[in-house]
Amino acid sequence: PSWPPPLLTVSLIPGYFLEDFVDMLCNQKLHQSWELLFHHSVVIVCFGIAVLLHQYxxxxxxxxxxxxxSIFLHLRQILLMANLVHTTCYRLNSIINLGTYVVFRIATLAWMTRWLFLNRENVPPAMYAVGTAGMAIMTPMNIILFYRLLRSDFFKSSRDVQREKEQ
Structure with missing residues (x-):
């Protein structure tokens, strides 16, 4: 039997995040990657449940x-590694990154949290607990990352400005 395209699409995600998880374990120091490893664990569990149960x-x-x-977050990292921080391309990406962050991360997580709350009677308690825990983990992580992006790309500290003048 063949899987419907939506289920097939969702089934690829745990594998991708598992591969990235293992790559980070092998190639990065734990103190540098623990947040992403934690994030990946939550994604693997949540998407794994959807795939295994063929639900949600x-x-x-x-x-x-x-x-x-993530496209713009990854492009930001590439531009940082290429030392292209002071370019129009980096600035444009920073603006698009922030916009897509609000629309596709913050708004999506808010909608998902709202949906879960409004449908709590229709979701089995174990799945509701997993969903609630997932949202309780992902939402603060994404808010913290948003703050870091704002601080880094838009609100330079006086120390950062002084360091740039010295270079």
Missing amino acids: VGFALVALLVEIN
């Missing part, structure tokens, strides 16, 4: 909207 696939597909912003 639509919810998982909505969660994939978050990955649209």
Whole structure:
């Protein structure tokens, strides 16, 4: 029997995050990657449940909207590694990154949290607990990352400005 395209799409996600998880374990120091490893663990569990039970696939597909912003987060990292921070490309990416962050991360997580709350009677207690825990972990992590991006790309400290003048 063949799987419907939405389930097939969702089934690829745990494998991708598992591969990235193992890569980080092998190639990065734990103190540098623990937040992402934790994030990946939550994603693997949540998407794994959707795949194994063939349920909540639509919810998982909505969660994939978050990955649209990942394009700009990854481009930001590439531009940082290439030392292109003071370029128009970096600045433009920073603005798009922030916009897509609000739309595809913050708004998506807010919608998912709202959906879970409004449908709590229709979701089995164990799945509701997993979903609630997942949202309780992902939402603060994303708010903290948003703050770090704002601080880094838009609100330079006086120390950072002084350091740039000295270079």
